[in-house]
Amino acid sequence: MSKQQTRRPGAIAFNAVILGFSLFMFWQAYLISGFSALSSPGTFPMAMSAIMVLTSAGILIKSLGLSSPGGGFTGFRKEILPPIVLLFSLIILAFSLVLKPLGFLLASFLFLLSSIWLLERGRFGRALLLSVVSIIGVYVIFRLIFQVVLPEGIIPERAIISTIGDYFSGRH
Numbered sequence: 001m002s003k004q005q006t007r008r009p010g011a012i013a014f015n016a017v018i019l020g021f022s023l024f025m026f027w028q029a030y031l032i033s034g035f036s037a038l039s040s041p042g043t044f045p046m047a048m049s050a051i052m053v054l055t056s057a058g059i060l061i062k063s064l065g066l067s068s069p070g071g072g073f074t075g076f077r078k079e080i081l082p083p084i085v086l087l088f089s090l091i092i093l094a095f096s097l098v099l100k101p102l103g104f105l106l107a108s109f110l111f112l113l114s115s116i117w118l119l120e121r122g123r124f125g126r127a128l129l130l131s132v133v134s135i136i137g138v139y140v141i142f143r144l145i146f147q148v149v150l151p152e153g154i155i156p157e158r159a160i161i162s163t164i165g166d167y168f169s170g171r172h
Helices: 011-033 043-065 072-079 083-102 104-119 124-145 157-169
Strands: none
Touching: 011 043, 083 104, 104 124
């Protein structure tokens, strides 16, 4: 087995971000209860985040010791950030921005429709069918069975559920 002599494009930046995230998680775990006692609520989160900090720091130090792969941004874009990853990142960003104003049902439907349509390479009918079936399944499981409150948005979900409930209870 040969040992890797060069680091991958973007390895230092990625490892630095992971170390920063690990430090942030350690701070958040510390804010739970500090170092008050071994049985305090923050002990386990602090221990796990400390392991994250140590391992991510070790990996960052190791990657700093490897030689540069060359290729610059082009190598990074080709190997780490291909166009499909960038496009899905933008779709996820759009979903997160429209979730509250449009509501869970419509935002999730549009997210699934665009994602599936993209993955299906333009087969819109199949993407539409899969999106509708998926949204119905998720809605039934999470909203109706587990009664998770989802962002309502522009679809008057509570009014619709109330009307359906009134209909089946004979109050129509």
